[in-house]
């Protein structure tokens with residue numbers, strides 16, 4: 385059902401780098417039109433909170449959940465939001481925040497040396513571990529066009545479908561040489577959801593899998609190719625776990 389004005393939109397941020405917010409702010413020429421259609425109630429990177437207690441029609445969530453206070457804020461947000469959309473890899477899979485290898489406490493001590501050790505945190509979790517998510521926008525960060533398209537479709541009562549192909553298909557369309565084949569590079573394009581127009585392989589850089597895993601991904605075959613390219617099982621696991629995938 386098409387949302388009726390006035391439409392309230394809010395962005396909430398948890399553990400993240402704010403890169404997803406920045407991508408929306410980068411859609412400069414479209415922002416005035418967006419602001420004409422929706423009332424932006426909160427957007428941490430660009431404004432202070434406006435209308436803290438307003439009911440929210442579209443709530444965009446960035447970041448993974450890593451502390452009890454973040455969890456409380458998320459639950460409170462869910463209660464006042466009609467449609468909740470998880471934006472970016474941090475919110476969808478815990479993303480790069482979940483990359484701590486080995487013992488977490490040891491890593492915290494190393495990074496925050498001398499700042500005490502009473503961190504009230506838990507391993508980063510995706511948003512849908514705690515609340516119902518009505519839509520997802522993948523990517524680290526998401527593509528600006530996909531952000532606008534998703535918000536625009538929601539305003540009109542629908543939901544923008546995402547690609548069902550892997551990044552490899554975009555490489556074929558763009559006539560990129562296959563990095564896996566040519567350079568034996570550990571490219572994750574074969575199992576990664578398309579939609580970025582093969583942004584990294586277009587530049588000769590392996591796909592890191594930031595958009596998450598495509599449906600029906602053939603992980604076994606990719607692992608076989610990686611082993612044949614000389615990667616160890618541990619190296620393969622490290623690559624796959626970056627965006628929440630393990631063998």
Ligand code: SF4
Nearest residue numbers: 400403472473474524
């Ligand atoms: S998904 Fe990527 S760009 Fe977005 S907040 Fe997380 S780390 Fe930053």
Ligand code: SF4
Nearest residue numbers: 580584591592593594
């Ligand atoms: S090529 Fe891979 S890592 Fe690069 S933007 Fe696309 S999905 Fe993300």
